[in-house]
Amino acid sequence: MLLNDLDYFVTLAEEGTFTKASQKKYVSQPSITNALQRLEKELGETLIIRQRGTRSVVLTEAGQILYKHSKQILRETEIIKSDISNQQKIWLGVPPIIGATIFPAIMRRLGTDEIDAIHMVESGSSDMYELLDKDRVDMGFVGSLTPERSKQYDSTYITKSSYVVALPVDHPLATRDYLSFEDLRGERFISVGDAFTQHQVLVDQLRRYDMHDEIDNMYITNELMTEQGLIAAGNGVGIMIKLAVAGRRDIAMVPLQEPIDFYIYLIQKRDHQLSDFENITKQKMVEAINDLNF
Structure with a gap:
């Protein structure tokens, strides 16, 4: 499970559409899609549902669980980076x-x-x-x-x-x-x-x-x-x-x-x-x- 994939997934969940998520991360929409597909394949679960008639997405129950833990993982990762960079400060x-x-x-x-x-x-x-x-x-x-x-x-x-x-x-x-x-x-x-x-x-x-x-x-x-x-x-x-x-x-x-x-x-x-x-x-x-x- 790649940190980058988790980051893209969290952004998709928060922005609500693939277009907004790709714009937020300055990447192409296929990059967001590929990250989502890798996560769904690894977990064996569907993580989002595409809303009919709109381009927005909602999280499944599995997606909500992954979102909560991904936020924590990404937050802890930033703390680790900060602690390492500040060890001589x-x-x-x-x-x-x-x-x-x-x-x-x-x-x-x-x-x-x-x-x-x-x-x-x-x-x-x-x-x-x-x-x-x-x-x-x-x-x-x-x-x-x-x-x-x-x-x-x-x-x-x-x-x-x-x-x-x-x-x-x-x-x-x-x-x-x-x-x-x-x-x-x-x-x-x-x-x-x-x-x-x-x-x-x-x-x-x-x-x-x-x-x-x-x-x-x-x-x-x-x-x-x-x-x-x-x-x-x-x-x-x-x-x-x-x-x-x-x-x-x-x-x-x-x-x-x-x-x-x-x-x-x-x-x-x-x-x-x-x-x-x-x-x-x-x-x-x-x-x-x-x-x-x-």
Whole structure:
């Protein structure tokens, strides 16, 4: 039983006529007919009935059974092809904040083969779990406010940072030893979008302090660099992890009076089998992070 014959049969069943099926597959009508005849001969069953007075066909009971299983076979064949072609590819989820801080240093420690294999998928930590669940990434970095203890994912601890208030260097509060959200009442907040843990932290804290005007007046951008630039230029203040603003001379960092920790993990679905190459690359990334001492 040839895969090509099954493909032609499925197309005939879905298109309903030999003409439409041949046009869909860019082949002659005899090619579709020959495929059908081979299948009927091999199975010893009539698979279609030609409708009188029309050119359309309907499936017999045997044809319906073959159609259902052929769809599954063709689908599995595509998965096999994809898995084989992707065995030297790693789809890695990277939140923008981690991509702008930790990830470049990791890449500098990897070899050419690993660098060529990694396909970075940028997404906020909040969306990373969905990408993992739908197998759109093999593994991904995530940021969490609490230690990762999910039974659904294997997690490797990377590092811990903390949230700070990010202000223009000439802001009156920039020289304070620490700040509370009460100190920030009336300020214009700048934040990345709600797909990012950072945004959720900010909104939760503003609600906690009944700072609803600040929520309504918040300026939101989906670009970390834009957020940093707006803060540095004096357009507002933000709540960011220390790693995201460390080393910038145009942004002041002031610790929060009530510290909020930010844990970073590299996670994968527990039932997602990594290839040997993926496991080796993952281990090299973890070793690189340990060497860098973030």
